[in-house]
Amino acid sequence: MNEQGISIISFGYFEHAFLEKIADSVSREFMLPVQIREGHFDLSEYYDPARRQYNGNLLLKEVDAKYSSDSGKTFGLFYVDLFIPILTYIFGQAFLGGRTAIASIYRLSNERYGLKETDNSLKERFTKEVVHELGHTFGLIHCHVPACVMSSSTYVEDIDQKSANLCIKCRTQLLDQAIQ
Amino acid sequence: MAKKISILIVDDEPSVRDSLYNWFIEDGYRVECAENAKAALTMVESDTFDIILADIKMPGMDGLEMLRRIKSLRKDSIVIVMTAFATVDTAVQALKDGAFDYVTKPFDPDDLSHLIRNASKQITLSEENEALKERVVSLENIEDLIGNSAAMQSVLKEVESVAQSSSSVIITGESGTGKELIARAIHSNSPRRFFPMVSVHCGALTESLLESELFGHEKGAFTGAMYNRKGRFEMADGGTIFLDEIATISSKMQIELLRVLESKSFIRVGGNKEITSDFRVICATNRDLKSMVVSGTFREDLYYRLNVVNIEIPPLRERIEDIPLLVDYFIRKYCTSMNRLPVSIEPSALKRLQEFDFPGNIRELENMVERAIVVGNGKKITLKDLPLQKSMIVNSLESLDDVEKNHIIQTLINHEWNISQTARALKVDRVTLYNKIRKYNLKPLE
Numbered sequence: 001m002n003e004q005g006i007s008i009i010s011f012g013y014f015e016h017a018f019l020e021k022i023a024d025s026v027s028r029e030f031m032l033p034v035q036i037r038e039g040h041f042d043l044s045e046y047y048d049p050a051r052r053q054y055n056g057n058l059l060l061k062e063v064d065a066k067y068s069s070d071s072g073k074t075f076g077l078f079y080v081d082l083f084i085p086i087l088t089y090i091f092g093q094a095f096l097g098g099r100t101a102i103a104s105i106y107r108l109s110n111e112r113y114g115l116k117e118t119d120n121s122l123k124e125r126f127t128k129e130v131v132h133e134l135g136h137t138f139g140l141i142h143c144h145v146p147a148c149v150m151s152s153s154t155y156v157e158d159i160d161q162k163s164a165n166l167c168i169k170c171r172t173q174l175l176d177q178a179i180q
Numbered sequence: 181m182a183k184k185i186s187i188l189i190v191d192d193e194p195s196v197r198d199s200l201y202n203w204f205i206e207d208g209y210r211v212e213c214a215e216n217a218k219a220a221l222t223m224v225e226s227d228t229f230d231i232i233l234a235d236i237k238m239p240g241m242d243g244l245e246m247l248r249r250i251k252s253l254r255k256d257s258i259v260i261v262m263t264a265f266a267t268v269d270t271a272v273q274a275l276k277d278g279a280f281d282y283v284t285k286p287f288d289p290d291d292l293s294h295l296i297r298n299a300s301k302q303i304t305l306s307e308e309n310e311a312l313k314e315r316v317v318s319l320e321n322i323e324d325l326i327g328n329s330a331a332m333q334s335v336l337k338e339v340e341s342v343a344q345s346s347s348s349v350i351i352t353g354e355s356g357t358g359k360e361l362i363a364r365a366i367h368s369n370s371p372r373r374f375f376p377m378v379s380v381h382c383g384a385l386t387e388s389l390l391e392s393e394l395f396g397h398e399k400g401a402f403t404g405a406m407y408n409r410k411g412r413f414e415m416a417d418g419g420t421i422f423l424d425e426i427a428t429i430s431s432k433m434q435i436e437l438l439r440v441l442e443s444k445s446f447i448r449v450g451g452n453k454e455i456t457s458d459f460r461v462i463c464a465t466n467r468d469l470k471s472m473v474v475s476g477t478f479r480e481d482l483y484y485r486l487n488v489v490n491i492e493i494p495p496l497r498e499r500i501e502d503i504p505l506l507v508d509y510f511i512r513k514y515c516t517s518m519n520r521l522p523v524s525i526e527p528s529a530l531k532r533l534q535e536f537d538f539p540g541n542i543r544e545l546e547n548m549v550e551r552a553i554v555v556g557n558g559k560k561i562t563l564k565d566l567p568l569q570k571s572m573i574v575n576s577l578e579s580l581d582d583v584e585k586n587h588i589i590q591t592l593i594n595h596e597w598n599i600s601q602t603a604r605a606l607k608v609d610r611v612t613l614y615n616k617i618r619k620y621n622l623k624p625l626e
Contacts, residue, residue: 031519057199084199088288096205114397114405115389141208146364146377152207154289155415161379168516175519 005033005072006134009063011041012079014105018123019077025127025164026075026134029149030174039067043080056082056093056102064100073137075130076102091153092129094136101133108156125159131166139177140170185300186210186227190220190234190246191262196285200233203292217246224250229257231280231299236263236270244274251278258299262287290410294375294418301374324361326509329499335362338491343369348441348486350426351464353493356543359464360424362491367420372460375419378412383425387433392449394440401450413446416459426463426486427472431479438482461486496538496545503534506542510549511561523553525561536568585620588613597624 008023016036023034041062046054063076082090082104092103108125110117128149135150143150148167153159166174187209189200197213204211212229214220216238224232232250236243247259258280263270271282280302281295325336342349343366351359360379367377385393396411412421429437440446445456463486472478496503507525515522538544552565588606595601603613616622 057195057202083286084203085193085195086199086286087203087292088286090289093202094206096202112406113409114402115392136206142206144368152293154293155410157378157412157415158376165517168513171516 005035006030007035007037007067007072007074008077008130009037009039009067009074010077011039011043012077014077014079021123022077022127022130026131029131029164029166030134030138031178032073039063039076048083051083053081053083053089054078054104056084056090056104060093060095060100060102063102064095064098068100070099072099073134074100075134076100077126077130078102078104079106080104081106091156091159092133094133096136096141097139098137101130101137103129103133108159113156121160124164125156128159128162128164129153131164135166135170135174138174140166140173143167143170145169184208184210185230185303186212187296188220188223188229188232189213190215190217190232190238190243192216192235192238196235203289204296207296209296217241217243217249220246221249221253224253224257228254230303231296232257232259234259234261236261236274244270244277247274247277247279258302260295260299290415297374298418301371304374305371325358325365326505327499327502328505329502331494331499332502335491335493336365338489339365340369342366342489342491344371346370346372346460347488348460349462349489349491350469350487351462351491351493352469353464353466354495354539354541355466356538356541357493357495358542359466359493360422362493363420363422363462363464366462367422367460370420370460372419375417376415377420377422378416379422379424380412381424382433383428387430390429390433391436394436395446395448397449398451401448405450408448411446411448413440413457413459414448414455417457418459420460420462423461423463425465427465427467427469427478431477434479434482438479438485441482441485496541500534503545504530506545507533507549510546511553514550514553518553520553520558523556523559523561526563529561529563529566532563532566532568581620584616585622588616588620589622592617592622592624 006026008019008026010019019036023036027034043054046058046062048055059076059078059082063074067076068074082093082102084090084093089107091107092101094101103126105122105126106112108129109122131149132153140150142152145151145167146161147163148170149162149164150166150170151162153162187204189197189211191197191200192215194215197215201211201213212223212227214223217234218241220232220234223229234243234246243261243263247261250257250259259278260281260283261274261279262283262285264285274282280299283291283295325332327333339362349366351362353359364377367373380390380393382390392411394411394413396409396414397405399405399408441461444458445454447454469478469483469487473480473483507530511522511525533545533548548566549561551567552561556562556565591605592602595605599610599613603610606613
């Protein structure tokens with residue numbers, strides 16, 4: 001793990017208290033300092049009019065090129081609907097063992113599925129998604145422990161089934177990496 | 181995953197190869213890519229791939245021709261073909277030529293996961309087939325189930341024997357005994373372990389919400405339903421659905437549930453298409469379902485449908501010999517998660533824990549250990565770190581009336597049955613106290 005910590009960059013408006021909460025969880029989980037910044041892109045460049053979605057692969061590369069440095073991890077927060085060419089949608093995307101990850105809050109809201117919105121569930125889901133994708137940047141792969149934040153989530157309800165924390169096995173792997 | 185499954189992606193579009201590559205390495209697979217059929221065939225000749233995911237429309241040799249050649253080279257290879265232009269003819273042809281499955285681009289993340297899990301299951305099962313004949317079955321992935329006591333070993337034996345079947349199971353036990361962990365152990369030792377175990381906490385949902393959760397809904401089913409949404413039964417396809425607090429569901433939901441269990445099919449809210457799902461059902465409750473059947477609050481037919489196997493988890497007070505192991509496990513768990521060196525526990529504190537009756541069972545013990553690590557000196561858990569006074573812990577089995585009655589008796593004894601002093605201590609007037617004494621028929625001890 002590097003000395004400089006994790007940068008969370010919001011692209012679009014997110015409440016400051018919300019960002020603080022995410023930063024807090026991330027800092028606790030990865031035992032690293034976290035700083036929050038704002039980023040600006042012209043998102044229309046990444047918009048695919050045929051799919052009416054934004055290309056997650058391109059956005060990840062762009063955040064990596066413009067905002068990341070070799071000495072830390074960088075996380076881009078978005079509020080638009082993300083896809084990658086082969087899949088209908090994604091919640092987030094990361095370079096495995098790399099320095100950059102992104103996630104979007106778009107598909108995490110209950111309202112999208114016609115259910116009553118609860119502020120907490122949205123925030124909890126997004127926090128889990130951020131910790132999950134950051135876990136990938138630290139080289140963690142999907143975990144088979146259902147409660148582990150690194151377990152795979154392809155449906156929004158999958159996210160609700162897991163906790164926001166790493167299981168013992170993933171945490172040990174993270175600590176082993178830090179020692180190395 | 182015991183063995184790392186290898187996947188070869190064959191597609192002429194770099195963005196598709198990159199997307200799939202990134203998706204699969206996050207799942208822990210070994211992944212290689214080829215940009216055309218010719219390159220893929222060269223790779224298949226020199227390396228072994230468990231799953232080959234190939235586009236049909238490629239310049240040069242197309243995916244179907246490549247499929248035939250791969251099958252002649254390696255008969256057992258699992259080939260999944262994908263295309264953006266789906267036609268029934270090409271699908272049928274691909275399957276006739278030995279493709280494992282056929283998908284249309286772009287696909288849902290969930291469908292992709294399901295597809296690969298299906299393929300992985302086939303690979304792993306055929307590899308395990310021979311070994312299993314020789315091997316003594318032993319439980320795996322049960323690191324959270326701690327206990328050497330005879331009571332716990334008997335539960336684990338039941339888990340072992342029931343895991344291999346698809347029978348419905350009811351897990352009973354007091355609150356905090358680990359019913360969901362037992363359900364997970366059954367699932368992760370069953371042939372269904374490659375598919376999800378989906379949990380539903382029935383007690384936390386209203387009837388209408390539970391219906392939508394279980395069956396899902398179609399886009400436009402009601403205001404604000406912008407997307408189709410799979411229900412839990414659908415999500416559990418191939419796997420297990422765990423219905424916690426089953427005793428709390430309404431009589432209407434009991435009928436619905438019985439129908440789904442019998443037909444393994446249902447219709448999403450707002451939909452008209454019947455959906456089938458192959459799931460195993462495991463339920464849990466801390467209530468006596470049999471007596472609920474007798475009193476008419478739980479359907480008898482549903483009870484017998486669910487209660488093919490009953491596993492009863494003993495309360496912690498009936499297996500106190502497991503407490504040292506559990507304490508050791510929770511210490512390791514929380515010290516790791518708090519990034520601390522492991523602490524030890526004083527023998528007197530451990531002894532006191534073994535004397536405590538733990539109405540909240542393992543959950544209560546776990547909370548106690550976690551708290552002790554947080555408030556303790558960082559080296560050793562002592563008696564003072566443990567909140568073991570009875571008065572600090574609410575006995576979850578007592579009714580509100582019992583709690584009130586016991587509290588009034590205790591206060592009366594403390595004030596030697598002086599009604600005025602007792603009423604002042606309880607912050608009620610004397611008439612109220614007299615009424616309570618009459619209600620509970622309280623009398624001073626001789």
